[in-house]
Amino acid sequence: MNPAKTHIQRSLSYTLVGVGHVVVSMVEILGNFMLYGKQVWDAARRPPFRKRLILQQMAFIGYESSFIILLCGFFIGAAVSLQIGTIFTIFGGQSMLGAVNAKALARELSPLMAGFLIAGRAGAAMTAEISTMKVNEQIDAMEAMAVDPISYLVVPRVIASLLMLPLLVALFNFTGQIASLIVALTIFDIDQGIFFDKLAKVVNWHDLWSGQQKAFVFGALIGLIACRVGLAASGGAKGVGRATTNSVVSMLLALLGVDFFMTYVQIVWK
Numbered sequence: 001m002n003p004a005k006t007h008i009q010r011s012l013s014y015t016l017v018g019v020g021h022v023v024v025s026m027v028e029i030l031g032n033f034m035l036y037g038k039q040v041w042d043a044a045r046r047p048p049f050r051k052r053l054i055l056q057q058m059a060f061i062g063y064e065s066s067f068i069i070l071l072c073g074f075f076i077g078a079a080v081s082l083q084i085g086t087i088f089t090i091f092g093g094q095s096m097l098g099a100v101n102a103k104a105l106a107r108e109l110s111p112l113m114a115g116f117l118i119a120g121r122a123g124a125a126m127t128a129e130i131s132t133m134k135v136n137e138q139i140d141a142m143e144a145m146a147v148d149p150i151s152y153l154v155v156p157r158v159i160a161s162l163l164m165l166p167l168l169v170a171l172f173n174f175t176g177q178i179a180s181l182i183v184a185l186t187i188f189d190i191d192q193g194i195f196f197d198k199l200a201k202v203v204n205w206h207d208l209w210s211g212q213q214k215a216f217v218f219g220a221l222i223g224l225i226a227c228r229v230g231l232a233a234s235g236g237a238k239g240v241g242r243a244t245t246n247s248v249v250s251m252l253l254a255l256l257g258v259d260f261f262m263t264y265v266q267i268v269w270k
Contacts, residue, residue: 033224033228036224036228037224039150040150040154040155040158040224043148043150043151043154043155044151044155044158044159046151048151050151050152050155050156053152053156054156054159054160056156057156057157057159057160057161058160058163058164060122060125060160061118061122061157061160061161061164061165062160062163062164062167062168065117065118065121065122065164065168066168066171068117068121069114069117069168069171069172069175070171070175072113072117072172073110073113073114073171073172073173073174073175073176073179074175074176074178074179075179076105076109076113076172076176076179077101077105077175077176077177077178077179077180078179078180078182078183080101080104080105080109080176080180081097081098081101081179081180081183081184082183082187084096084097084100084101085097085183085184085187085188088100089188094184094188094190095190095191095194095195095198096198096202097180097183097184097188097190097195098177098180098181098184098190098195098196098198098199099198099199099201099202099203100202101176101177101180102173102177102180102199102202102203102207103202103203103207105172105173105176105177105211106173106203106207106208106210106211107207107210107211107263107266108211108259108263109176110169110172110173110176110211110215111165111169111211111212111214111215111218111259112214112218112255112256112259113172114165114168114169114172114215114218115165115214115215115218115219115222115255116252116255118161118164118165118168118219118222119222119226119248119251119252119255120248122161122222122226123161123222123223123225123226123247123248123251124226124244124247124248126157126223126226126227126230127226127227127229127230127233127243127244127247127248128230128240128243128244129230130153130226130227130230130231130233131229131230131231131233131239131240131243131244132240133153133230134230134231134232134233134234135233135234135235135236135237135239135240139153139231149231153227153231154223154224154227154231157223157226157227158220158223158224158227159223160223161219161220161222161223161226162216162219162220162223163219164219165215165216165218165219165222166212166215166216166219168215169211169212169214169215170212173208173211177199181195210266213262213266214258214259214262217258217262218255218258218259221251221254221255221258222251222255225247225250225251225254226247226251229243229246229247229250230243230247
């Protein structure tokens with residue numbers, strides 16, 4: 001038999017085996033995550049309903065993140081408006097600056113950027129807190145006292161994240177559009193009446209609702225992934241750092257993947 005042909009066949013076989021292992025691992029991870037999501041859903045529907053813990057997490061995720069959302073929303077709105085205005089000036093269409101900026105923020109930039117910010121701030125903190133409890137065996141002690149960790153630790157964080165992210169996205173939209181108005185008036189000398197007229201004609205409630213749909217899903221994903229990785233942590237202080245890093249990376253990748261899927265569905269099934 002030809003040695004070169006044998007080598008190619010062996011390499012192809014190893015490649016297919018490697019791809020198969022990756023696919024099986026991904027399906028297993030997705031299946032386990034869905035089972036975990038069902039556990040959280042079941043725990044959220046049965047008492048006790050920990051309202052105080054939910055409110056605490058809402059304050060942490062929402063109120064304490066509001067400043068960075070305001071700041072980032074303003075500068076991202078200003079930067080996007082500068083880019084759009086510069087390009088549209090070439091074609092004499094700078095009057096559309098506010099409308100295009102608002103549509104981009106509402107449908108794509110606001111939910112994705114707000115999701116990234118909350119994942120990096122609140123999501124990382126949730127993972128670090130729960131993983132520290134895990135490696136210190138506090139969760140084992142909690143189970144020994146007949147307290148369900150899913151109900152006590154995960155459910156309040158997931159509910160708070162799911163409720164607060166849409167509000168933060170709305171705040172991001174607002175400050176981003178304020179920045180766009182300032183850029184339009186001061187740099188591109190666009191009439192204020194024309195700015196708002198184009199905005200009202202191009203942007204509709206469907207655009208805003210599309211972004212809010214993403215915000216709800218992103219909020220749930222951030223809470224679920226942050227807590228899931230924290231509960232699986234092991235290995236002391238080093239394990240806490242590893243879990244926090246893995247959590248943030250997983251959240252960002254999940255948000256990007258789900259964002260593409262939801263954008264496709266919203267456009268095709270509009």
